[in-house]
Amino acid sequence: MKTKTNKKKIPALIGRLLALLGENPKREGLKETPRRVAKMYEELLKGYQADPKSIFKCFDSDEFSGMVIISGIDFYSLCEHHLMPFYGKIHIGYVPDGKILGLSKFARLVEIFARRLQLQERLTKQIAETLQKNLNSKGIIVYCQARHFCMSMRGVKKGRSQMKTLVKTGIFNTDKNLLEQFFRQINLPNKVK
Numbered sequence: 001m002k003t004k005t006n007k008k009k010i011p012a013l014i015g016r017l018l019a020l021l022g023e024n025p026k027r028e029g030l031k032e033t034p035r036r037v038a039k040m041y042e043e044l045l046k047g048y049q050a051d052p053k054s055i056f057k058c059f060d061s062d063e064f065s066g067m068v069i070i071s072g073i074d075f076y077s078l079c080e081h082h083l084m085p086f087y088g089k090i091h092i093g094y095v096p097d098g099k100i101l102g103l104s105k106f107a108r109l110v111e112i113f114a115r116r117l118q119l120q121e122r123l124t125k126q127i128a129e130t131l132q133k134n135l136n137s138k139g140i141i142v143y144c145q146a147r148h149f150c151m152s153m154r155g156v157k158k159g160r161s162q163m164k165t166l167v168k169t170g171i172f173n174t175d176k177n178l179l180e181q182f183f184r185q186i187n188l189p190n191k192v193k
């Protein structure tokens with residue numbers, strides 16, 4: 001999925017927003033802000049330009065048939081409801097069926113989907129579905145824990161609360177031991193549901 005951005009028009013729009021918020025966009029501290037914010041959005045939303053399929057250069061699993069876990073992948077994203085950051089960790093597990101994927105590719109995949117306007121639920125689902133589609137496996141599990149600035153800074157300030165989302169496919173839906181093993185390995189023994 002690609003989106004067209006109109007980079008040239010964004011700084012003027014941010015300047016207008018600052019004025020509408022009651023600020024003076026011409027004052028010293030704000031002079032460069034519209035340009036900086038435009039540049040920042042470009043960087044934070046660059047995931048639209050990347051094709052998730054491009055990372056799938058898989059290797060033979062050499063008959064390895066256990067579970068592979070990639071835990072604690074840091075991510076930063078923007079919630080599409082408020083354009084505020086949400087950030088946290090993503091843990092991925094899979095049981096290979098002939099193919100494996102290099103470690104760095106998982107972080108790259110997370111990055112591609114996180115650098116878009118997102119919902120945590122959709123982010124978790126997109127990562128799981130893309131792995132399910134492009135990596136031969138007996139099952140995929142993706143577990144995401146995140147804090148949302150739109151929740152911490154607004155309304156009832158539940159600053160410490162986290163949101164957790166889980167998507168699993170294949171063998172993770174049927175093999176309870178495997179599921180428990182996954183949560184033990186990522187050091188979250190009580191999170192099994």
Ligand SMILES: [Zn+2]
Nearest residue numbers: 079081082150
């Ligand atoms: Zn939000």
